[in-house]
Amino acid sequence: MGAIGARLEGARVLDLFAGTGALGLEALSRGALEAVFVERARSALRLLERNIGELGAGTRSRVVRSDAIRYLGRASSEGFDLALADPPYGRGYAAALLLRVAERPFAQELWVEHPTREPLPELPGLRQRSYGDTTLTIWERSG
Numbered sequence: 283m284g285a286i287g288a289r290l291e292g293a294r295v296l297d298l299f300a301g302t303g304a305l306g307l308e309a310l311s312r313g314a315l316e317a318v319f320v321e322r323a324r325s326a327l328r329l330l331e332r333n334i335g336e337l338g339a340g341t342r343s344r345v346v347r348s349d350a351i352r353y354l355g356r357a358s359s360e361g362f363d364l365a366l367a368d369p370p371y372g373r374g375y376a377a378a379l380l381l382r383v384a385e386r387p388f389a390q391e392l393w394v395e396h397p398t399r400e401p402l403p404e405l406p407g408l409r410q411r412s413y414g415d416t417t418l419t420i421w422e423r424s425g
Contacts, residue, residue: 286364286393290314293363296389298350298379303330303343305366310339318344318362320353351375354382365389369396376419377402383421392421 291313297306298320306317317339321327327347334343346353350369365388369375376396383392384405398417402408409420 286312289364289391294318294361296320296362296365298353298365298367299369299375300330300345301326301368303333305368306343307333307337307339309364309366310342311337314342314364316342316344318346320346320348320350322347322349351378351382354379354386354388362389363391365392367392367394369394371397371400374400376400380405380408380419380421387423390423394419394421 290309293309293314295306295309295314295317297303297309297317300306300319300321303319306319310317319330321330327345331345334340334345350367365383367375367379369379376394377400379392379394381403383389384403395416395418398412398415402419405421407422407424411418
């Protein structure tokens with residue numbers, strides 16, 4: 283989150299593959315206006331909703347029970363400033379998210395964490411930061 287910095291202030295954030303909501307909740311704690319959490323696992327949803335409640339973030343949060351890729355397929359462009367994703371490794375989700383955002387941008391920026399060795403599509407403007415076996419790929423909407 284430190285790398286994202288001031289861009290969080292007043293931002294609409296989308297947390298895909300939200301799990302316990304750590305990324306979206308951290309964004310809210312750093313000044314994001316609202317966060318939409320997309321998660322399909324029932325056990326993770328229970329923890330996510332509890333975390334939102336314990337942190338008093340209910341009025342600035344919306345939880346969507348859905349597969350993240352399906353959600354993006356049916357969601358209209360909701361004008362997110364920032365999308366964050368830490369999908370399960372080894373399933374090609376990082377590549378799928380990058381292809382989806384390039385075809386139909388759902389956010390101004392997408393930050394996705396994935397294994398360093400995962401093959402990704404070659405898209406203009408991608409930036410990457412590697413930390414051993416993990417890479418953070420950043421796509422930014424041009425224009």
